[in-house]
Amino acid sequence: MTALLDLQDLSVRYAARRSLLGxxxxxxxxxxxxxxxxxxxxxxxxxxxxxxxxTIGRAILRLVDTSEGAIVFDGQDIADFGRRSPLSYRRAVQVVFQNPTTALNASWSIEDILLEPIRMHRKLPSSAEESRLVDQLLDQVGMSGYHRKRYPWELSGGQCQRIAIARALASQPRLIVCDEPVSALDVSTQSQVINLLEDLQEELGVAYLFIAHDLAVVRHISDEVGVMYSGRLLETGPAEEVYTAPAHPYTRMLLAAIPIPDPDAQRERRRLRRELRTAQKTVQNAAQQDVRPDAQEPAAPAADPRAEAGCPFQSRCPLVMPVCRTVMPPMRPTAGGGHVACHAHEPMTNGVPLDDR
Ligand SMILES: Nc1ncnc2c1ncn2[C@@H]1O[C@H](COP(=O)(O)OP(=O)(O)OP(=O)(O)O)[C@@H](O)[C@H]1O
Ligand code: SF4
Ligand SMILES: [Mg+2]
Structure with missing residues (x-):
């Protein structure tokens, strides 16, 4: 299938931070x-x-410039647009932010908040049709006409997020960047909003880049999952594969941190966490004594993993090897159809995958 969005070797550098770090x-x-x-x-x-x-979301929305690589949307490199994105792109790519109360203009009624993108993107022939669309959008996100004349500060966080989603839908987008859209909500509201996004996807065929802090939140909504660390994508693949057969030590750590109800699975997670802690302690102790089994490099981990050579995860990795400190691991295919950036995944190295320990 042709990708709707194709990020190719994308790098983004913030100028201000570069000069701060000597x-x-x-x-x-x-x-x-x-x-x-x-x-x-x-x-x-x-x-x-x-x-x-x-930052990836901002680059897609063209709020920051890319330093290297390309963002290709629907077959077109968006760098070709020039400085200002055409209306067609702004219509096709929308965003829902983490904090719905600050993302909505507090002095506008819900009706005005929805009418703004309708007028910009839909060009309907009459105000009656615009008004009908406001009702339709409210209905799509599970809100009623009663909310038209309300203000954001009169709504709950979950209701505000529904309005933010309705506003994003007003332009009939093909992709919505959802930047931690449920992180500010309580747990029961989180699942309602995630279910709503799933229903809307089924109904409208919209694609999501769904950003979250932890794997538990994205599990059910995601077809593909990507795990980032220090600016790098460390693992990517079909969601079920990443959850059931995580290939990167960092993905395993994230999964081990998710509480789950199944007692057998919980026992297994506890065992995994114990192993990870022991392995980390061994590496740290060896580093303090400067007699680590693997290398002669400086013992202390660098404060900023972006400033280190090699794998960005090396200072926290229980499987670290000499090669990890000098060579950035390239993305390699996994058995489950994904990709992982880890030297321990190479058959030629002496790293032992966690499952075999
Ligand atoms: N405007 C900026 N100027 C300079 N550096 C920035 C700027 N925005 C972000 N950064 C830096 O870029 C890196 C990535 O930031 P980013 O906001 O993309 O992270 P994130 O994964 O979204 O984090 P969070 O989960 O806290 O939202 C961080 O080191 C951050 O400090
Ligand atoms: S490349 Fe090395 S340090 Fe990085 S995750 Fe793999 S084993 Fe650990
Ligand atoms: Mg963020």
């Missing part, structure tokens, strides 16, 4: 990221704070 050029905020989103599908992008998730 001592050599740091890695960019986003470094060589490639991913594809098919029409009507969801790509879940996870990673801890500062890993570069929102």
């Amino acid at each position: 001592g050599g050029a740091p890695r960019p905020a986003v470094d060589g990221v490639s991913l594809r989103i098919e029409p009507g599908r969801t790509f879940g992008l996870v990673g801890e704070s500062g890993s570069g998730k929102s």
